Amino acid sequence: MTDVDVLIVGAGLSGIGAAHHLRTAFPGRTYTILEAREAIGGTWDLFRYPGVRSDSDMHTLGYRFRPWTHAKAIADGPSILSYVRDTAAEAGIDRHIRFGHKVIRAAWSTADSCWTVTAVHDGEPVTITASLLYVCSGYYHYDAGHTPTFPGVDRFEGTVVHPQHWPEDLDHTGKKVVVIGSGATAVTLVPAMAEKAAHVTMLQRSPTYIMALPAEDKIANTLRRLLGPQRAYFLTRWKNVLMGTFFYQLSRRRPHVAKSMIRKATMKLLPPDFDVDTHFRPRYQPWDQRLCLVPDGDLFRAIRGGRADVVTDRVAEFTPKGLKLESGAELAADVVVTATGLRLLALGGIELSVDDRAVELSKTMAYKGMMLSGVPNFVFTIGYTNASWTLKADLVAEYTIRLLKHMDAHGYHQFVPVNDDPTVTERPLLDFQAGYVLRAIDEFPRAGSRRPWQLGMSYAHDVVSLRHGQIEDGVMKFGRQPAPVDA
Template identity: 75%
Template sequence: MTAADEHADEHADEHADEHADEHVDEHVDVLIVGAGLSGVGAAHHIQSAFPGRTYTILEARDTIGGTWDLFRYPGVRSDSDMHTLGYRFRPWRQAKAIADGPAILDYIRDTAAEAGIDRYVRFGHRVTRAEWSTRDARWTVDAVRDGRPLRLTGRFLYVCTGYYHYDAGHTPDFPGIERFGGTVVHPQQWPADLDHTGKKVVVIGSGATAVTLVPALAESAAHVTMLQRSPTYIASRPAEDRLANRLRDLLGARRSYPVIRWKNVTLGTLLYRLSRRRPEVVKSLLRKAAIRQLPPGYDVGTHFSPRYQPWDQRLCLAPDGDLFTAIRHGSASVVTDRIAEFTPTGLLLESGTALDADLVVTATGLRLLALGGMRLAVDGREVALPETMTYKGMMLEGVPNFAFTVGYTNASWTLKADLVAEHVVRLLRRLDARGYDQCVPANDDAGVTLRPLLDFDSGYVLRSVHEFPKSGSRAPWRLGMNYAQDLLTLRFGRVDGGAMRFSRRPGPV
């Protein structure tokens, strides 16, 4: 043992002694943070694999659903098909594959209720800090509920909080916004009583949220303008998957679901690979599709021809071409320009054009937040996330008995979430089978270099990715975006050996 190791053990013992007599409100085998799509799925995998193992889900908000309960703006829906966004273990049974937010929320809550997972959710528990003790082989998690501090302990900590800030989205500092006489709202804080009927609406942005909002608002607004600084790639796709519906009728939901899931995974992967290898081909296909759906002579070059390559940012989805339909019918329009300032009656653009508005929607992006804002420590030492590498895109270098979920940027989030949960189950089984107390990724590869966790050019990523853990330059430290490869690694690859270390806690001195 080195002098540094001896010092670490002494420090860990001192820190453990400090908290030995502090009150613990609950102890479980697995602590899950977050009761959204990922957290409910994680609980289902843990509960199914280990019926006798105890777990608790800590949820900062007052309900199950995460993103799909938080976002309540008009038209909110998935931008992935539900045969891949749905859980592997629970088939999606509705006709619409591109589902609306309320339907997805019902799906998550029904999954939790049917499995009894909802009984293990502790609502209103915001986790602030978690510390691992090697001597005790457990996590101590500090949370706050109604202003009162709580402390829980667990053998394994599993964070399913997503990667963005639930309290507020991103809104730039627009000059003169205080002079505007109408209403300004960010989609993440959409008021339940906001009525846009008969109003002139300007939606600032061109990402997935704006592409969703514009056709939904156009159904009853006087007119909706999508104001974008630069265009985004938008692809039309049928809201209903006819082949999926036919197979479900013929084979039943459970037998047809894996077939449909793999069909959609394969098509999505092929499109992504073609976009990366032959971007000009995909750009041409998307441009031609837009021309077919827009009015004759429409300026596609200005409004629907992005400067970046397909999948440098996430491809936006227009189910049944609803955005193009709204433009074709005249209930919506697109303006590509920059905002000079807000005026009392709307917005003045840098080109000199004035846009009148009663309602302005700032669909200007999300704010990222690593691990739900919680701080981590190991044996009294704070974990500096930006200096820490991720292992297999789901664990952290030097942090024992810990996992987190970050989904794909080029495919459905749940594809990765399911694989992470399966791998956590495999790790827990190995701990039990060999009598180990902890598993921890350790980097012995001096040649691996640090890279951003999310290699994506979207504004919301670029603004905050420096606050996140890093990816490595090669496996197993690289965060992959390939479902088939991750399936082989996480579902079938070895859980021991390589960079993963298993050990027992130190015995009494």
């Protein structure tokens, strides 16, 4: 007997969603969520910087089973956090969470069909056993973000802060702010801080593709009034999936067309004399890295209004009063925000072993982007890089439900994907050129050259394969718990 049937690691967007799917499908199954921090919400509780918001629309970032009913489709962080916490509270999931439990090890025993999981709570080890281990810890390193070494930073007389650890008492009112970076965090911070700062400069080494979208989805709001929340949510979700898929495919197959569309849209939102090609013309193709979204063009409005500007250059060194750039120019600053990226951490840093043999993640292959070759009764969640995270998280949970029902029907206790095809070659798990991915991808499991070992990036295809595809595919192996041997 195990302590619980299912042990979920992480009480963020994915973990709460996984628990909701499980309790709905199997009211009699027991589960526990171990959360390293002291609150529900994961990423949406961790990040507290000004203007923090979604970079996907909430009709796809929201759960399939819980319609997003707010007027704004591009939502702020506190609204998303409330959405996750309300989901947990209304379903009673919050009563199954053990806070302050950081999982450090998990050991599988084939003989017992059981995971023994070790967590640290108040400095002491705690163990819990489970039949299924379901890791929903995301892939961000929560302890620290990525900050390059900047010469002279110790001489700087102002404040330096990374967005991942935003001080509650930081007041930037009337101050000169420099935000180093050009990704989603930077383009969120600049217009938000510009509302109070004397001036904000976005200092970037190279440009990023940025698109303006309406904060409110008028079609979604109209459909909700006419059809009610459930049907409107379903239609809007698929509308946004199909639109996103179309633009992604256009970007990959006709990049010159996508670049032209983005450039023309950007020029309309900036001053007539703005140097668009220097500051908003990336060297890479659209969707080689994730596109940044700005609701209602707020970044461009801040630039047009003179409250913010963009400088494309590199930091040579910090000075007591600001930054000296490689071009020789200097930027005065009271506050410098290093929006220089995140760090990735595979499976929350959990050490896995199977029958006393350590699992080397980089030598495993990801089955359907959600399980590991040779690792039994184990599921993890990694979302899409070209669409909302929760689209994939929901599908992972739905497939897991189908798999468990299949096991119940056949009396199985164990499942394990096995890669015994020598013609399947390895690929990076995340085929993405963002710096935060490239810095850590060698520490992650590998993907394969064809299905089911590929991490798919098409929601429509995954709906077919994960929601309706065969469970018995020749790759997934099943077994029953060995009968006990009499002493």
